[in-house]
Amino acid sequence: MPELPEVEVVRRGLERWVSGRTVAETEVLHPRAVRRHTAGGEDFAAQLKGHTIGTARRRGKYLWLPLADTDASILGHLGMSGQLLVQPESAPDEKHLRIRIRFADTLATELRFVDQRTFGGLSLHENTPDGLPDVIAHIARDPLDPAFDDAAFLTALKLRRTTVKRALLDQSLISGVGNIYADEALWRSRLHYERPTATLPRPRAIELLGHVRDVMNAALDVGGTSFDSLYVNVNGESGYFDRSLDAYGREDEPCRRCGTPIRRRPWMNRSSYFCPRCQRAPRVVS
């Protein structure tokens, strides 16, 4: 599943291969892929036609493409299984091709949104004065954003009456952290996922934020170098996950710090992986 570093790789690919091109025709092949566009697929296609794509931008796991000479942007989210591909027009359709955007030039490539589980999608929205699609105005900056406000995040964390992993996944506090990187950052910080945020000393919170950034940057270094062709792709295949995960997906395997078997616990209809020795459960569990 694409996490923030993979989405950033996609953004760079879009900037290189799609920005500056003018939309000729859009084909919506599955209504669920444009469900956030309430006016529907036909309207989505009609509104894109003839507009030139501006510089690709990203916040957390959201991507957007401003349309030049308008106050609107194409907003994209890859969800669980989405891919944005720049393919030759002659390439056969992918099995789960949902949206096709053709361009008014002679490059003979097109942009394709492919998504098996259809948690992701594209839509068109007005921009806020900040140049952000209005429907993601509530999404906090991500920790790799130079303008991310560390002090404000630490304060908000302290005020919340919730648990630390839940806070890491709260898009209004910090964006772009998914289940995998949350578990990885907590393992590095030796924090249990159910630790109440209110009891977290400030130095531990600072350390946690640092580990979130470290995990993301490490993945970005790996994934960011593999992109070098006429192919915008993301499928969690940076190679980083196989080699470098310390907690996520390692149930019953020894903790790389202390050798204790990693445990998996059901959590919010998914799983949390942790070392029961390095990451002690809080005394009072809500």
Added chain:
DNA sequence: ACCTGATCCTGAGAGC
């Protein structure tokens, strides 16, 4: 106002 937990989807893989 804040917090919780159900929900959308489809294919891989396990178990029988």
Added chain:
DNA sequence: TGCTCTCAGGATCAGG
């Protein structure tokens, strides 16, 4: 072999 069951998860939003 083929069927059924479980699991994966981001982000939203109803309901407490």
